[in-house]
Amino acid sequence: MAKQQAYNQRPGSDTLKKRTPRSESSGVLVLHKTLDILEAIKNTPGGLSLADLSRAVRMPKPTAYRITSTLESRGYLDRTTEGGYQVSRKLFELQRRTTDEQVIIRAAQPIMDRLVESCQETVNLGILDAGEVVVINTIESPQGIRMASKIGNRRYLHSTALGKVLLCGLPERELQRLIRVKGLPKLTPFTLTTVAGLKDELELIRERGYSIDNEENELNGRCLGAPIFGPYGRMVSALSISGPSFRMTVEHAHSLAPQLLEACRSITQSITS
Template identity: 85%
Template sequence: MKQQAYNQKPRTETVKKRTPRNESGVLVLHKTLDILEAIKNSPTGVSLADLARSVHMPKPTAYRITATLESRGYLDRTSEGCYQVSRKLFELQRTATDEQVVIRAAHPIMERLVESCQETVNLGVLDAGEVVVINTIESPQGIRMASKIGNRRYLHSTALGKVLLTGLPEREVLRLIRVKGLPRLTPNTLTTPSALKDELELVRERGYSIDNEENEANGRCLAAPIFGPYGRMVAALSVSGPTFRMTVEHAHSVAPQLLDACRSITQAITS
């Protein structure tokens, strides 16, 4: 390895201070948000010319941004050519709001479940054909299943994912299998549609799922569903631990506590 000489004169550089407004990408984002806010405040829609004037930007710039938003489905145009916020944007806002409601309702119940079970508890939702963790509280034990918010996992190999799959129509499950596949992560992973179908039937019958070292070796997990208004499954809650503590028998013995926690969260978000 080449050593740097101690008497070498350090190189100095002039660093230009940057602010968010200096960054072209962030500047475009500011302009996009300005446009969305202006359109949101005009329930009957706003023309391109009026929009450009209200946000103080050149008409061609306003057109490029609105055209992109329209092509992505976030803006609609009326028969008069005025721009309105689309249903898709409202759905995006509603989804984020729904998740925050679930997180707030679930957190204290998750804390009690961790205290009772002494294992890691995760809250997950279905997103783009995967399960994403939206809240987690890790076990206080020295050896534990680690997790963090934002983690994404396959549906077919996780307890959270298998529970969430039971809330979908069979045709949607088959579509996700075609798109995502059923990759083998461990020797225990379910890798055929028929095996997964049988497993989902079992999950529906007993009300919870078990990941028996299907996602990673030496880890076992169980999960149960959380329901929102009108009986729609909105999330799932899991308890996971290392297999030397979380034996199959112990996992089944934890299930009543997990199911009680899920019922409490469901009641909190629907009452």
């Protein structure tokens, strides 16, 4: 994965707006008030009415109303049958997911360190998020010419080793939905752009246990990926080894598969034990 990849550019990501000290402190104050409200509601069984909430956090009603209305519109608060506010399932899911990711990252870190030392190439840890693969941890190769990546990078699923592995863990209906929503855009001459071609590739990955990105996401880069499983055999993440194609030949990529698969088994065991 190269950091020059244009797909990472998000609207406004390359523009920095100058903030004044007053606007900065105002934003922090609103954040503090929002967190006060969430904590007060979360710590009160049955939720809180607007009046009770206003008293609990010592905040004027209009201010409390503006913040709770925003949180409700974003799905982080629900209304109780009495008209009060309670924390939504979305907030608990966000908390659970963040906790799950940290568990995976902690379990994977020492194993990723050893894998980079062994193979001398960049190792990435990724998860499925909103129809894309997101890098949640990365350790770059110590070599001068290497595949660069950074935490938070987003990539298409169909064109990356991490992504194709994660697609293998989806039910057929969800796979079809993602293809319909995200499409199969062509990023290089080698990208899989047909549903039939992608499905054949996923079947091959399931049979051998790992994926290969053969310059499908970007030219001159080759990767292999394998799955990490959580409780009950559910795929929760994927691990990849990436290198420049002049060094990471197809043959060399396949030769690294046993190391990658063993690393994934070790992470899976750490998570589930």
